[in-house]
Amino acid sequence: MSRLLFITWDGPQTSYLTGLFLPILTRLRQSGHSPHVLQFTWGSDEKVVETKRTCESQGVPYRMVRVRRIAGGIGPFLTAVAGSLAIRRAVRDWKIDLLMPRSLMPALSVLCLWTTRGLSIVFDADGFAADERADFQGLSRSSMTYRLLKWVERRMVRLADSVMVRTTKAADILQADSRTDVAKFFVVTNGRDPSAYAGERPSRPDNSLRLCYVGSIGDQYLPDQMLELARTIRQSVPGTTLELFTGDTQNAVEALGRANLADAAWITVRQIPPAAIPAALKSCDLALALRKKCYSTQGVAPIKIGEYVMAGLPIIGTAGVGEVDSLIKAGVMFPFDGDHGAATQWVIEKFLPNKVHLAQEARRLGTELFGIERSVRGYEAAIRYARAAKAH
Template sequence: MSNCLFITWDGPQTSYLEALFLPIFERLGVHGHRIHVLQFTWDEADRLAGIKNISEVVDVPYRAVPVWRRAGTAGPFASAVLGQRHIWRAVRDWNINTLMPRSLMPALAVLAMGPRSGLKLVFDADGFAVDERVDFGGLSSKSPTYRVLRAVEAHTVRVADRVLVRTPRAIDILCERSKTDRGKFHVVGNGRDPTAFLGSSPRRTDNEFRLCYAGSLGAQYRPDQMIELAQCLRTHIPNLVFRIFTGDETNLDIVLDKSGVSDRSWIEVSRLPAQEMPAALMQCDLALALRQPSFSTQGVAPIKIGEYVLAGLPVIGTESVGPVEPLIEAGVMFPLKNDVSQVWPWVRDNVIPNRLALRRRAQELGLAHFSLKASVDSYLAALDIDTS
């Protein structure tokens, strides 16, 4: 049905491509949508080789494009604009008929191509990236960078054949910003393949209580509060170990120094390949998925929540960020606001005495709301466009 080029822009601290998108793309290939990947990145060569190997295994052609990180914002903007040459080369080499840029810098690269006769455009808006930089990265909403990227967003939404979002609220916002038709929007899911989560986890012989967090550690993920919460729980659970799965160790060190954590023997930090994460999560007891509510979070659906519940983990998270209402209603998620002292009674009365029952309930919710099949079905509906 289509030869699609997925164009993404990823830093070294993220693994969205391997963990989320490649399994979805593999399944889309079964339904006649051959997905190819062009990744703009500044990651290290050995990790890129690993991504390429994973892509080959799932039959998704892959190329990496280096991002120039010098000269402030000029380097990344130049990489995007000049990156249109790499897109054209991929179009020719892979006989592409549909472009799918994810977020704003890839969208800029597509716009820099000029006339794209014969190429359909599916824009994966993927939240509000530039607004997130205003909310958490110190970018001014009056700056040239913000204005340019907002213009890229609005124009790409207007000219796209389809627009992919993660929440219904994102549709409202993008329609208002771009003054375009709601009919082109599709909400797609961030589901995971449950297979790796459904096997029997190795029997534990330790007596640790394992709190965990998976992902990057920017300000929007409330790392200061995470550390405060972990320390609070440890006063009640002396055998608590905090496992942090991240590629963002620099930010973690800053947070720990700021929090005055001198004894770090109870904090374990590692970065695991995507295929090893399910087993690692299944060895834990409780997970964190905090997010600072803001304008930009109206468009996000955190991937880690689906991973946690499929692994059978109860979650301490943030209300109204992502599709978490079923988890809260089922007692699988505690919606934390500001007072971390409220967490211990919930853990004491619900998590510790009911671990097995909570695991079963969490996995049932994961299968119902965060499955790979549901995500693939949502993409199939969005890609149902004439590519002749």
Template sequence: MKILFVTWDGPQVTYLESLFLPIFHKLKGYGFQFYVLQFSWADKEEIALRRSACESFDVPYYSIQVARRPVALGSFLTALWGGRHIRRLVDDCAIDVVMPRSTLPAMSALLALRGRKEKLVFDADGLPLDERVDFDGLSPNGFVYRFLRDVESQAVRVSDAILTRSSEASSVLFARAGAGTSKKKFFVVTNGRDKNHFKVDNGSIPNHARRELSVPSGSPLVVYVGSLGGKYKIKEMFDFFSLIVERDSSARMLVLTGSKEIAISELKSFPSIKDSVRIDKVGASEVPRYLSAADLGLAFIQPGFSMKAVSAIKVGEYLLCGVPCVLVDGFGGEKEKVKSVSVILKDFSNEAMTEAVNWFFEVVVPHRKSMREKCRKRGVDFFSLEAAVESYLVALKSL
């Protein structure tokens, strides 16, 4: 079965390479050949890198340049024009299934497949429109939101299968689609990582990483990996780490992010911990060796309605590397997956954070080896590439 994956990504987004391509490559072994059509405003060099990445996974790659002037109108016109590109690829490559990821690609796919026999799988991948309402100021009463909500609901109604990242997302989309939509075509899939890349390392690599970071022997190392700004709450993470330092002044924190300037600026407000925090940017291949050296991972993301539809990729990476984590209540479907190896904050209050700090020093630190093993097992069971592939297979075999 040939599947055309249609996605819409900016220059800084690497989900295609880091998340989807490994899954698509594994699915080929089960008879599913993926093709990628990417709408993007990245430059030619970046597009060439993405094409090379796809080729390395035996996935043909095609791209469409997104018009950016003006941004809103340009995106809308690109999505309309994109329907023709999809239709052409469907014919040229004998595509059986079109899988748009998110709303604008879904609009292009709906236009492309009108009156055709090819199947449609809608990868909703969260509630992106509601995320813009929660964090970017988009009005839920405005034309853009209402129009794209209609596109989203239409995609749900006509799709042969809908992929989500949480049962909460499935419930929301099912309710919005209205009467006549079957619950049986909703499938929750996993954002899985390669367990052989993100792994527990008991050899010299973690010790080398700790020496590189000047972490004293036996001292706690707290880590955060990911984006900053907006819904990613670096101030609250520094608040939390300040409480860690009050308990153990030798503790260290590592922030790995592409938004170093945001972390550096915020750290100026925390003079008591500035010498205990390292802020850096490393290549994706380097991340696991730093995670394997850590004792605690943080995932402080602002709760919101849209977050119920999200599965935090970084939580899976932490657990696969044997790192327990502290996250905030509100992620869809995470509670059971991280049970017993993490603490879920009810809010960012000092009281809630203090409880999590107590858990770290009383439960994690004295039993670091056994906790590392438990985290690894949870990671493999729920966040590995194999777990992701199994979840996709259930959906694709239903077609």
């Protein structure tokens, strides 16, 4: 079994480490592995202390490297380069034999090590970080920053003994770009613990249709289209409501203003802690998951998709973003292509008459496809392959 170092780079607004990855690392620990965490972050001291306490309460040792936020991208770049020293100390102190860098900045730190001799490497590519910045943050694909990040991606894929991705398309793209062995790519899921979503859905005295959305509110999530879709459904299904569960409350308010829905009593914006999300979703009927399709979205698997279906919520969402073909085939996801009328017709003719059955089917598929056990099996397969490759 491995003594692995999970290396991650997280902003203060995210809870990916404790909410998504720590449960997976904890399951790996229960299987005999010994996971450790090195987190690069610019979060507050209070946030760091909380994260450290949470990790160590699960038996996972934790260290932090403070990201220098100076001179634009220079500070983070220097942090990543110098971060190789923190990795080396962690390897020495914790007797690490396997590195698991997640995304490009931790990958850069690993590439800056003098040597990785004796260390197996599992690279968690987790999407196309450079292309996400180009698609949604204005980074020019001809810029030095973009070219550097793509070099890091390509070099890390080649160096790694195995590579974890979220979609088969991501594996195809990275394999073709790096010209490396296709066998070392493993599609893993962003799994959640199904037990958090277990139990009966609460009964409601009214017969209203409750729509919901969970997650960030930004241009890539098409908030204007989402609100127009909700309004169109409400026009045909009186009493429809919409719950927006998001930490981006300001962006949500701005989107409502653009849609002339700022004072709409049927729409609620709420920020809730991660632990409260399962119960909040189970109180709703139908979920929304729109996403702007572009190059980088070929590599992402929205976490909200798994959360929705495990909570028993069918989805109106964008096809081709994440591994959702099986959900569409089973009828628990309507592939939205911008046609509000077609989506509304599906709600009236397919969803409403079959609410109970579709909720049960969504829950079944959610547990099967997005449960944490499947994620752990994927991680273990990538680790086994990496260790075997290093042994040879």
